[in-house]
Amino acid sequence: MATGFWEKQYKRVKKWSKLFLPHQKLRYFPPKFVLRDPVLEGVIDALSNGQQVAVVVLSISNLKEFSQQLELAQLHEYKDELRVGFQFIFKDSAYKDDLIIVHDYYSDGLTIFLRIQSEKHRVIHIENMLKTMMPKLERWINTKYPYFQHTFDIGYMFIERQYCTTQDALYIAQQQAVAMAEKRIHSRYINTLLEVRQIIQKRQITLLAQPIIDLPKNEIIAWEFLTRGPKGTALETPLQLFSLARQSNLIYDLELLVLEKAFKLISKAGCLDDIFLNFTPITLGNKRFIPALEKLLEEFPEIEPTKLIFEVTERDSIEGLAFFLDNIKQLRQKGFRIAVDDTGAGYSSLHTINELMPDIIKVDRSVIQDIDTNKLKESMLKGLILIAKEAGSLVVAEGIEKKEEADVLLRNQVDLAQGYFYAKPGRLEKDRVVLV
Template sequence: MTQQEEFYSILATGELTAYYQPIVSLSDGRIYGYEALARGPASSQLAMPDQLWAVAEKEQRLYALETLARKRAIEGFAPANPAWKLFINLNANVIYDPQFTPGQTLSLLEMQGLTPQQIVFEITERQSIADFTAFKQALSHYRCQGYKIAIDDAGAGYSSLQAIAELRPDYIKIDRSIIRGIDRDDIKAILLETMAIFARKIGCQLVAEGIETLAELDVVTALGVPLGQGYVFARPQPELRPISAEILLWWTGIRKHLGVEASG
């Protein structure tokens, strides 16, 4: 079966799974929310998202795939703590899909007992936005209903600053390339600290992505980044799993060092 045939089979059968990775408050170790990541059938050529979305874009069926992925993400998140946020990827090119018709997400949320205020749409910087005016108009539909917006992969390319200035996001997610080895790289640390100060000044939440080691977590936390995500907390799983016991112990030690009662 070709990738194209597998893609249309996934759309027809709905055989898509949402995996969730926690986003954690770095001030106290509590779960702030989860990012939902779509996965195709394990045996498929389209099991991983890069290939899956590439075929969707080639076939001009971005919106059809996003609708299915969003449905699966919301269904799996429904029993969650009402204070948690669900981060869902939004392909910047979806507004050019001929099937794009706003309004379906709200119906999905209502069916599962969720609200728009719990949803954050992540716009990846790796997908360039050709027409900011048109894209902002599309986003205004979501924002008016209470959804929040995040710029994903900030720092991975050259358009971060323009996207931040034009879209005025509620969250900025710093790409893992900046976080990787930050405990051994003063330039990366200075860059992240600058972004943390900038985010606070514009009233935006900063999320450090791709934290994989306790050494990286130490630096990111010390630099005042409020939220973190990465393998150090948990790998993406098809359930809403808590963060690891090792990390909870790490927070207990840090908070004792600071003279603050551990919250768990």
């Protein structure tokens, strides 16, 4: 009897002593609690599938007036109705596959997270979606609260996660969308942003062509397409247009429009020469770029990839762009050639050339200007020519404006050249260029 009692006590002590053993020897673990964030999960899933994510904020501009008529509980009920209504309308629309989630992230309204399919123009797609959905939402909420006039302010921004975590990028985009909806951003910036969006939506850009000359033969062998904004506006010049597009996260949309216009122009003009197209690493490193390009190749089967050269602007770093090198590899596999633009003007020429081993190196105007009177610049040119030979690249000198500069290039056996000395940019038409 006694023995049985002590055996039971021993087993009981042994059982409980396990709780005081080192962590790795514990048999009994406390339950694990995992907090899920459906917004973050949905955003990460969309981005990993190559889709773009838009954060849309619907701000109820007269909510303060409305809240004075309702108790707090009724106000929460109103916002629930708004969220349910938006979800219902989305699920019954052509945009049903775009919705990630509707969330009450914003005290004065709602935040909607949307996935934008890779083949769609994101700005145009968002604008069309809002134009379609907002009247339906207003009708829905007016049936629930007919005694109150609803007005909404809308802001949207796209998630860009190049230099931060997805969660940080989501927060930044949401705050920017809120600021836009509440019109806290400087009015001049908003107007300019809307102007850039309108240019993209209405496709208000023009492509000019500048010839590229084979120096030994003194004949045109290629063209560079140059972008201009609406004539007579502040955004006509490419520097201003592309700078503002970059600041407003619209650079990909703008450069994709340039690509589409380029394909149409090549086809319409029946151009058989090589074409140089200038793109930022942001666009070339976008996961959606290759599918968009493949779609254009299907639409214009007469255009041969071997005739197109993608110029990577050297003033931008290629660091941190996850898909950039893979996209460059795919471009080469399809037959496209790669050039490094602005060589000598930025901070990372040698690194970019080493990473890409480009087919063509374009020497920036800053090196060429007054090279006939500057021996140091000529030495720089010789150094770049030597690097190009090691990389197996052709050399194009940009921005030649006088005969003396051209003579230096000939003396140093530069392959190709372009600039006002040879021809100004013009409108490419069938078999000819018309100056504008």
